[in-house]
Amino acid sequence: MSTTGKVIRRRAAIFWKPGAxxxxxxxxxxxxxxxxxxxxxxxxxxxHTKIQSGSL
Structure with missing residues (x-):
């Protein structure tokens, strides 16, 4: 399935503030x-250390 020319939806790891x-x-x-x-x-x-510290 081509996504060319389309807005796509994906899952992402979101950090809302440093260290959180x-x-x-x-x-x-x-x-x-x-x-x-x-x-x-x-x-x-x-x-995993990058994920735990929020510096991903």
Whole structure:
């Protein structure tokens, strides 16, 4: 399914303030503006220390 030319919805880890716990929320990803691109990330890996400290 192509997402070209469409606003997409994705789940994201959101930190509302430094040092706070994150929450998983659904967000809208807008269309890219001039000189921007949107990439499809297939895999992601983050160190647990970055997540715990809120510096992800």
């Amino acid at each position: 716990s994150f929450s998983i929320e659904e967000i809208e990803v807008a269309l890219p503006k001039a000189k921007e691109v949107r990439i499809k990330e297939k895999k992601s890996q983050h160190f």
